[in-house]
Amino acid sequence: MTIYDRLGVRPVVNAAGTLTRLGGTLMCAEALQAMHEAARSAVVIDELQEAASRVIARHTGAEAGLVTSGAFGALVLAAGASIAGLDVRRMNRMPHYGYENGCEIVICRHHRNSYDKAFDVAGARLVEVGLLDRALGVGVREVEPEEIEAVIGPRTVAVAYVAMEGVGPDLAMVVQVAHQHGVPVIVDAANQVPPMENLRRFIAEGADLVAMSGGKAFRGPQSSGFLCGRRDLVASALLQQVDMDVAPASWTPPKEFVQKPLNGVPRHGFGRGFKVGKEEIAGAVAALETFISKETDYQKQWADRCRGFAAALAGLAGVEAIIVPRETTGRLPLVELVFPSVAKAAEVSRGLRDGVPSIHLNERRVGEGRLTFNPVGLDDGQEEVVAAGVRRLLGH
Numbered sequence: 419m420t421i422y423d424r425l426g427v428r429p430v431v432n433a434a435g436t437l438t439r440l441g442g443t444l445m446c447a448e449a450l451q452a453m454h455e456a457a458r459s460a461v462v463i464d465e466l467q468e469a470a471s472r473v474i475a476r477h478t479g480a481e482a483g484l485v486t487s488g489a490f491g492a493l494v495l496a497a498g499a500s501i502a503g504l505d506v507r508r509m510n511r512m513p514h515y516g517y518e519n520g521c522e523i524v525i526c527r528h529h530r531n532s533y534d535k536a537f538d539v540a541g542a543r544l545v546e547v548g549l550l551d552r553a554l555g556v557g558v559r560e561v562e563p564e565e566i567e568a569v570i571g572p573r574t575v576a577v578a579y580v581a582m583e584g585v586g587p588d589l590a591m592v593v594q595v596a597h598q599h600g601v602p603v604i605v606d607a608a609n610q611v612p613p614m615e616n617l618r619r620f621i622a623e624g625a626d627l628v629a630m631s632g633g634k635a636f637r638g639p640q641s642s643g644f645l646c647g648r649r650d651l652v653a654s655a656l657l658q659q660v661d662m663d664v665a666p667a668s669w670t671p672p673k674e675f676v677q678k679p680l681n682g683v684p685r686h687g688f689g690r691g692f693k694v695g696k697e698e699i700a701g702a703v704a705a706l707e708t709f710i711s712k713e714t715d716y717q718k719q720w721a722d723r724c725r726g727f728a729a730a731l732a733g734l735a736g737v738e739a740i741i742v743p744r745e746t747t748g749r750l751p752l753v754e755l756v757f758p759s760v761a762k763a764a765e766v767s768r769g770l771r772d773g774v775p776s777i778h779l780n781e782r783r784v785g786e787g788r789l790t791f792n793p794v795g796l797d798d799g800q801e802e803v804v805a806a807g808v809r810r811l812l813g814h
């Protein structure tokens with residue numbers, strides 16, 4: 419009996435991708451082992467985060483890093499760090515400090531998305547810049563430096579940038595403008611690895627803080643993430659995240675993060691709800707290291723699953739399976755299932771979800787009569803289960 423049996427919850431086959439509502443990807447064995455070991459002993463969280471920081475820094479090229487509660491939690495803390503810095507009085511006034519002082523974060527209009535609420539949580543207000551021309555497929559001009567410059571003012575605490583394959587403007591340009599005005603750039607790179615080079619790319623291009631998910635392709639704990647970047651900003655994020663119910667007479671700041679004296683001892687920060695446990699820190703770090711050492715194996719597994727899935731549906735009436743290789747997606751191979759109609763695609767999707775086992779395909783193109791098979795969240799051999807489900811629903 420598994421825990422799901424005991425709770426009476428049916429497990430699902432996740433061929434939809436890194437969806438949080440389906441539990442993200444399956445944690446790798448190394449992360450699971452690290453969590454087991456971490457759970458068996460108490461530890462000073464600051465020291466564990468210092469160790470995590472060394473690993474994250476080594477692999478990203480950043481000065482420092484932190485394990486967070488997902489990329490969303492990383493973005494909340496990044497905004498909080500940009501607003502308060504290492505000023506203890508400001509930290510203690512969070513998140514009101516941001517609201518009362520009208521703190522602003524500049525963002526390109528076509529980068530707005532459902533996750534940017536993270537910035538509101540820290541007390542910042544988003545100020546949009548640029549037009550939707552490129553996103554709409556009209557116009558050839560990107561958001562330009564002058565436009566960004568024009569909206570940066572005394573209340574600007576950061577510029578936010580959402581990294582997306584093939585979508586501008588150029589990060590290095592944004593960084594240059596922001597730095598001319600003394601404001602940091604926060605990059606949401608939640609889902610940008612693979613490709614592996616993106617692990618270092620945004621820091622190399624000058625980003626001050628980069629947020630990544632731990633529970634997507636890295637296969638760490640689903641609720642984990644990483645924030646990496648400038649040491650002083652990561653330090654502020656950590657101090658606003660951890661338990662600070664300490665005796666000021668005996669407390670010393672974590673020395674790898676905080677390298678100058680603080681103007682006081684912060685109280686519990688507004689980031690307390692975004693805390694991470696020792697198990698998540700250990701699991702996320704193990705997953706990161708495993709991903710780096712096994713990326714070629716992971717890529718092979720994903721490609722094999724796609725090939726196996728498409729082959730099992732080859733020549734079937736009522737559906738065409740098209741492999742979209744990694745070279746085309748820039749990250750993961752996928753399989754597009756093309757049905758004769760939107761209604762048929764929706765019917766198959768519903769039928770798979772309601773079946774035993776319950777199977778989820780990605781519905782992002784269901785409006786075009788397509789369902790997408792994403793291999794990243796599957797277990798070994800499950801591509802066969804998904805293919806069998808599709809065959810059954812099509813009456814084969």
Ligand SMILES: *Cc1c(COP(=O)(O)O)cnc(C)c1O
Pocket residue numbers: 438487488489490491533580606608609630631632633642643
């Ligand atoms: C998934 C995602 C997030 C949230 O990441 P979590 O690790 O689930 O908190 C934020 N931004 C983007 C662009 C994402 O794809």
